[in-house]
Amino acid sequence: MSQSLRPDTSSIYRGRFAPSPSGLLHFGSLIAALASYLDAKHNNGQWLVRIEDIDPPREKVGASAAILTTLENYGLHWDEEVLYQSQQDKVYREVLAELGQQQLSYYCRCTRGEIKATGGIYQGHCRHLSQPASNSAIRIINTMGISQYHDLIQHSVTCNTELAQEDFIVLRKDGLFAYQLAVVVDDIYQGITHVIRGCDLLEPTARQLSFYQILQRNPPKFGHFPLAVTQQGFKLSKQNNAAEIDQKNPVPSLFAALTFLGQQPPKQLQQASVTELLTWAIAHWSITQVPKSQEIVL
Ligand code: GLU
Ligand code: ZN
Secondary structure, three states: OOOOOOOOOOOOOEEEEOOOOOOOOEHHHHHHHHHHHHHHHHOOOEEEEEEOOOOHHHOOOOHHHHHHHHHHHOOOOOOOOOEEHHHOHHHHHHHHHHHHHOOOEEEEOOOHHHHHHOOOOOOOOOOOOOOOOOOOEEEEOOOOOOOEEEEOOOEEEEOOHHHHHOOOEEEOOOOOEOHHHHHHHHHHHOOOOEEEEEHHHHHHHHHHHHHHHHOOOOOOEEEEEOOOEOOOOOEOOOOOOOOEOOOOOHHHHHHHHHHHOOOOOOHHHHHOOHHHHHHHHHHHOOHHHOOOOOOOEO
16 A cells, blocks of 8 residues: 555554644643653653644644643653654545545545434445545445454453444545544554554544554554543543643653553652653553553542
8 A cells, every 4th residue: 555655664663642733731641642652662662743733723823832842841752753744645645545546435425414314323325426526525445344452451442333334534524634544544654563542542443443454554552541531520631621731840740640650650759850750660661550441530
């Protein structure tokens, strides 16, 4: 598949943190950055940062630069240049064209309302439409429908089979590239071997695994840590305005994130420098200590 996608480099650990610039880093995204960083560094791997800026309407001005500054202030230094998804058009288009040529995708004009009326799961209604129509999305023919996989933290994951078998969207009706397309293409493009991220992406991972099979590529290994939730039980996210983390004083947030990840940092490290804390954390990182679920109230 696609010329732009580099060959497998699977003998070297390559991890990544892939924030969307829809807001600044909060405690939930700090955990994602830290967990992916520590797993990479503990395994003598490389850690990359990718800005997932494929959705301009949801982007917040200045967020990309602010996220990168925060990572630097927190001592989380990345290897290689930051990849911006907004620069990847050509690569995504190439993959879309190949999917089309191999008749692995089709145009779909169905509205959200129509899909809802047939039970909410897309039933392949437009599979016969091969002509591009205006105002249509592109769906992939999901021949794999993977619904179960092994996870480095959750162990065996089982997803809703109907959802896992759905022909999912790779190009949105509004012309924007879908998350599923961009994330899989870029994880291949960057030679990513390990993806450590939050449990909100457990279901999308099943689709992504199907996508790797359709593209005939080896998938990375996945590990999903539990989500930090607000007092009301909502996932901490930019959408619910989760508190930003302190820029000037990273140690308390790093210490709290390590504790959340089950790493049990010794108390005296609360007085340590960022470098000392991270050095300890890299050396002592144990993915088996990350809890499968956690109802931490922040
Ligand atoms: N950009 C996505 C987010 O901020 C994460 C994608 C991923 O880790 O695969 O939620
Ligand atoms: Zn349709």
